[in-house]
């Protein structure tokens with residue numbers, strides 16, 4: 390029976406970066422990663438088909454997290470980092486059936502038609518917004534409505550929340566999804582005041598205060614798509630990884646975690662890192678702790694379908710000069726938004742062709758994510774044809790479905806995290822990492838895995 394000092398279950402970005410950071414911080418420790426599937430990467434993956442490069446899940450990360458850049462460097466991938474083109478800042482929102490540019494400065498915002506005049510004036514009244522009632526875990530929608538008004542909540546923030554979280558702004562917790570917004574309000578009493586103060590401080594330090602696309606950083610991927618990093622992990626850690634090993638049950642015996650695999654193998658480890666989706670982690674820990682299982686199992690997921698289409702550029706009566714567009718739910722259009730992948734990264738479509746990547750489903754529309762392939766394709770092409778003046782059929786279609794796509798940090802998520810933290814501490818030497826806990830993006834996963842690697 391293999392016995393390790395540290396076992397990691399799950400070979401997505403969270404498990405792989407935990408493995409990397411442990412090797413870096415504790416090279417003397419025997420650490421081994423077990424992955425259920427025959428391929429690593431989890432939601433990360435890239436398919437190269439007929440000159441197109443399709444990302445299955447994430448298509449990039451924001452270059453604001455030093456640990457992700459450090460990871461790329463340590464994996465020898467710095468020269469493979471691919472920054473999105475300058476036009477990535479051109480973003481659009483659908484309003485009254487038309488694509489409208491998202492203004493990037495206060496003056497442009499006041500001139501733009503993205504919100505009605507009263508809606509724009511209401512945004513400018515942000516410093517005078519009502520205070521948050523004490524002691525509540527406020528939803529994103531309530532926070533935004535309170536600070537900048539209902540128009541902005543419906544037409545600027547809800548589409549962003551469904552595009553990023555696949556979520557419904559009135560159900561998600563601001564504290565868990567955008568803690569920085571809450572901190573800015575707590576510290577400065579106003580988001581505008583906070584932004585001005587931060588910009589001044591950054592200027593004094595000689596920095597611009599923001600990445601080229603704002604304080605969020607710049608969208609970045611790897612040459613060849615996101616799978617490039619997964620291949621590099623695999624090459625580097627081939628001896629510390631076993632694929633096709635699905636953990637089915639975890640128990641504890643004499644201070645050792647015992648992991649039963651679906652193929653009958655038993656593995657023991659002094660410390661255990663669960664780097665798998667919370668619902669899978671819940672399933673395999675039920676013999677170990679009902680409290681842990683119940684807390685993990687209470688984190689819901691939204692399903693997402695990603696529909697990648699290749700078109701001849703001549704069939705699209707739009708310059709596609711930008712990142713793409715998001716759809717507010719008030720528009721009564723089924724798609725959540727579409728990313729113009731070949732406009733932002735190189736080599737994602739053959740010469741003369743373009744790639745559009747459209748998201749469907751989310752927590753607000755489970756049914757659409759579950760449509761048959763033909764129905765889903767019809768839904769997407771009908772919407773795109775109308776919004777972007779497309780004629781003719783796509784040259785290629787590739788669909789990816791994520792039934793448990795994006796974890797939802799609902800109101801009360803921080804309480805769930807307290808329960809998970811308390812129970813893992815009680816059990817001892819067991820840790821969780823992944824996108825279901827402290828942040829859903831790749832950067833969040835890397836950051837959480839670094840923390841776990843330092844603690845284990």
Ligand SMILES: Cc1cc2nc3c(=O)[nH]c(=O)nc-3n(C[C@H](O)[C@H](O)[C@H](O)COP(=O)(O)OP(=O)(O)OC[C@H]3O[C@@H](n4cnc5c(N)ncnc54)[C@H](O)[C@@H]3O)c2cc1C
Nearest residue numbers: 399401402403425431432446447448635636823824830831
């Ligand atoms: C459609 C979509 C688009 C996204 N776009 C972006 C984006 O552009 N930018 C961004 O930053 N983030 C994006 N995300 C989020 C990002 O992809 C995830 O946060 C991240 O990839 C999660 O990584 P993970 O390792 O935590 O989990 P996963 O990727 O889910 O990996 C978990 C791994 O555990 C394995 N596993 C499961 N059960 C077991 C078991 N019992 N035994 C052994 N192994 C098991 C799985 O096979 C899998 O390999 C997107 C997500 C989706 C779904």
